[in-house]
Amino acid sequence: MDNCIFCKIVRGEIPSRKVYEDEHVFAFLDINPLRPVHVLVVPKRHIESLAHVGEADGEVLGRLLSVANKIAVDQGSPEGFRVIINTGRIGQQEVPHLHAHIVGGDAPVGPMLKRIQGD
Secondary structure (H helix, E strand, O other): OOOOHHHHHHHOOOOOOEEEEOOOEEEEEOOOOOOOEEEEEEEOOOOOOHHHOOHHHHHHHHHHHHOHHHHHHHHOOOOOEEEEOOOOOOOOOOOOOOOEEEEEOOOOOOOOOOOOOOO
16 A cells, blocks of 8 residues: 555654564554553554455464564563554544554553443
């Protein structure tokens, strides 16, 4: 996708603070980190979201998850981390390119979800 911001980052057209790269994925520091460790991992090939993956995407999805621990430890979260993949409007995906947030640091990241009133 020519206008996709993450595709432009992968191609080097937009600068980023790269922390990891291999043939399938590219990882960089989030520009507005919410935790001391906040890294985005994206497939190099444009995939809009988890709602758009098929069986042929298994290798890249596996790679995205299999490097998460290395990235978290290398960035300063050796005692654990959280991987978040937002999908679509309900999942509050902001950029239409599949990406995982790796978040962590020295302190626990907090509750997984907050209960919505009425639940």
